[in-house]
Amino acid sequence: MDSELFIREMQLKDLEAAMRLKTVEGWNQTEADWQLILADNPHLCLVVLAADEVVGTVCAYSYQDKLAWIGMMLVDRNYRRRGISKRLMREVIQRIGHKQTIKLDATPAGQKVYEHLGFVKEYSLFRWVRSKEAVSANEMETEKVQEVSPADFPEIISYDHKVFGADRTQLLRHLFERLPNGAFLIKEGGKIVGYIFCRLGSKFLQLGPMISSTDIAAKALISRVLEAFEGHNLVLDLGVHHANLYPWLESCGFAKQRELIRMYIPPNKVKEELANYYLITGPELG
Template sequence: MDSEIFLSNMQQEDLEAAMDLKTAEGWNQTQADWELFLTQHPRLCLVAKAEGKTVGTVTAFAYEHKLAWIGMMLVNPLFRRKGISKRLMLELMDRLSFCPTIKLDATPAGQFVYEKLGFKKEYSLFRWIRKPVSLLPNNDLSPWVFKLGILELRDLLELDAQVFGANRELVLRHIWRSLPGGAFVCREQGGIKGFLLCRKGSRYIQLGPMVAENDTIAKALLHQALMQLGEKEAVLDMAANRSEMKTWLEQQGFEMQRELIRMYLHTNACAGIPEKYYLMAGPELG
């Protein structure tokens, strides 16, 4: 007889089990990431429970009440094929009825499932990974790349909101705090032409988000970050159509991994400026 499944709001005491589910999948999030979701949007963090334990999770982050991002869809392998992920999604979609645009990054296998729920494809991404490599440390910044301080983040908010499609100050500050030494900004003639933030995960450094006017600026920002990171393992998520950047990443020791499909529900009113959005913040943050 199948165990009865109950859905409820995520609580602080669920985080240990949520971390266990995440670790089993090899994902990179930290407990601080979970706490960001839970403290900012407690009604948008759900768990599925069976036999007295947490067996599934899903979260969402709402940007300005106009764009919501769904992530952290996890189900214990022993409880899959019981409709848990669908129930979690339907409940979360109902709670997000106030949001005109809902987005997520799906695996190719998950794309079909989400299409049945009404999601449409926006574009494809690829995850790239660089294994630990030996590099000589180089702390010299290019003439137009500067280290970014926490107080300067406010200078980026307008640019980021235009490119991403909504204001995400809380998320940018959260990412900066995880790795202040991995934050850079490109300034030319007094104006901001791009920036890169890096996040310290449980397994590796996540490069992104990164906004840039063009490939030259994107490469300069990434080069500086890679010099700072040295031998640390790093990953990034980049749109599939950037052929010149693909070649450059391969030259830096990156290898292409799995595909992700960026999808939206209802309208894509918060499309932003995809051609300037080089690296994503992560599948759970957009």
């Protein structure tokens, strides 16, 4: 059975098949998301071929060779229970090596698979979805929120690095270039105390990443996105360490959808400052 399967590095020509696999699963990624990861990490993006057809994928995004984020783990439903996901994971972990911290966001179903590969749970997140027809019961307080400009990037990158634990310059610039009108910040005393970026997906506008010093700033940033993208389906992934925001999100028209489990292979050398780390970019990018 194994002789029928062949792992190789992903190529641009594979993206059509990769998009087909993710569409079947109802995921939110676009071809631009795949291209970002592939362009920056070609040796960490893999496919499995069966009879010259792509039947599985996995990708890892490396943040400055310090933190590698594994995502885009997909296997064609007709080829499951053949050990494909484990083979892909072992191969990408081997390619990442031992110098980087390795993390991922798993579904509850995938958690046990990853535990067998050496991953342990760090904490839970929950996905929240807001339909374009939803109505907010809150009066939005967004007067302090500003649009991000290119001149803000040095301070944003410094703030983000401190909270996230690794340099995400390339990712943040990519998000801004793709959707500049979806990037906002708040300043107090001339210093940034919170920011948010957004990403257009195939099904939802994904809110995140978002770093904030306070819940008040976090609410204002999310409210500003609701103003800017009224009439869009929205999604965000929020850690349980900010569970006090759950009632507020519900009042804004969001509904809790499902759990995600943040996992890592010990030792965990890159840790987020959870008090300020609100929204992730997405399960495929952390």
